Amino acid sequence: MKITRVEAIPFAIPYRKPLRFASGEVHTAEHVLVRVHTDDGVVGVAEAPPRPFTYGETQAGIVAVLETVFAPQVVGLSLLERETVHARLSRTVGNPAAKSALDMAIWDALGQSLDVSVTELLGGYTDRMKVSHMLGFDEPAAMVAEAERIRDSYGVTTFKVKVGRRPISLDTAVVRALRERFGSEVDLYVDGNRGWTAAESARAMREMADLDLLFAEELCPADDVLGRRWLVSRLDVPFIADESAVTAADVTREILGGSATAISIKTARTGFTRSQRTHHLAEGLGLEVVMGNQIDGQLGSLCTVAFGSAFELTSRRPGELSNFLDMTDDLLAEPLCIADGELAIRPGAGLGAELDPGKLRHYRQDR
CATH class of the missing domain: 3.30.390.10 (Enolase-like, N-terminal domain)
Structure with missing residues (x-):
């Protein structure tokens, strides 16, 4: 070997x-x-x-x-x-x-x-995950239509909404339109990719306080240390550290410093070995964990679901596993299939990935 x-x-x-x-x-x-x-x-x-x-x-x-x-x-x-x-x-x-x-x-x-499968090597908790779909910037009607298509075609009922534009009313209007269209049928959370200041983030979250959001992710930069701590201390939803918390040491710094209360694990940036370290730390600290997506193709999404399925903590929440649907093609011989809002690992040894x-x-x- x-x-x-x-x-x-x-x-x-x-x-x-x-x-x-x-x-x-x-x-x-x-x-x-x-x-x-x-x-x-x-x-x-x-x-x-x-x-x-x-x-x-x-x-x-x-x-x-x-x-x-x-x-x-x-x-x-x-x-x-x-x-x-x-x-x-x-x-x-x-x-x-x-x-x-x-x-x-x-x-x-x-x-x-x-x-043996990678999921079994890592922990073997389950063989599938619920799916969350990311909605990129667009006008409210277009983003609502995209969410309708994904729900109707694949059964997905959790959506991560990209925000962080100026004026912030563009984004709050989108999230409100999604909630008004779907009501309690879907779960929503927002990801700012560091696009707002701490003050803008606080204003936006006040405007969306009645929309029952699951999480807020990276609304403002982590290097605005005091502003970020001020913001997180005022939120009543978990604040996810994503690109600011790549390593286990980053997670420790952000959580103990009061700059986040949950984390995103992305196998595309921490593989399986370092993702294990981050998972075990999160488990020990009692953190919420979301399996994130780096706009992966099908092979990358297969890696994410293989890891996320391996542990109870990472399979608890829907994983961001569907960005490959936005690609015109892919390399796998047999495409991944999201059905009833879930994506399953591939049967067989390793990842079960066969390329075309x-x-x-x-x-x-x-x-």
């Missing part, structure tokens, strides 16, 4: 429409497929979605760091030496998506080698 080769394959698949939010927008999924080969002929896979406006990574940068820095550090190691892999990758600052995809591909290869070779040839960018 020794690692013999690491591949980093850039690919690009357009979105059906641009996805817009306070920290940026995306028109094409310019991601990186990571494949880990072993001396037993097993190939583990994962997906790295760069988000330069959040973590500073680009597609070209992910390929370069995997090929020139990380691959030489892990080739020759056993799939069981995951702590050694973690320690070696940690020598390099940043690059969370690159590190995470490599980590998850190793877990996939390990599961295949042992003939023809689609990979068509969308890869290095040939």
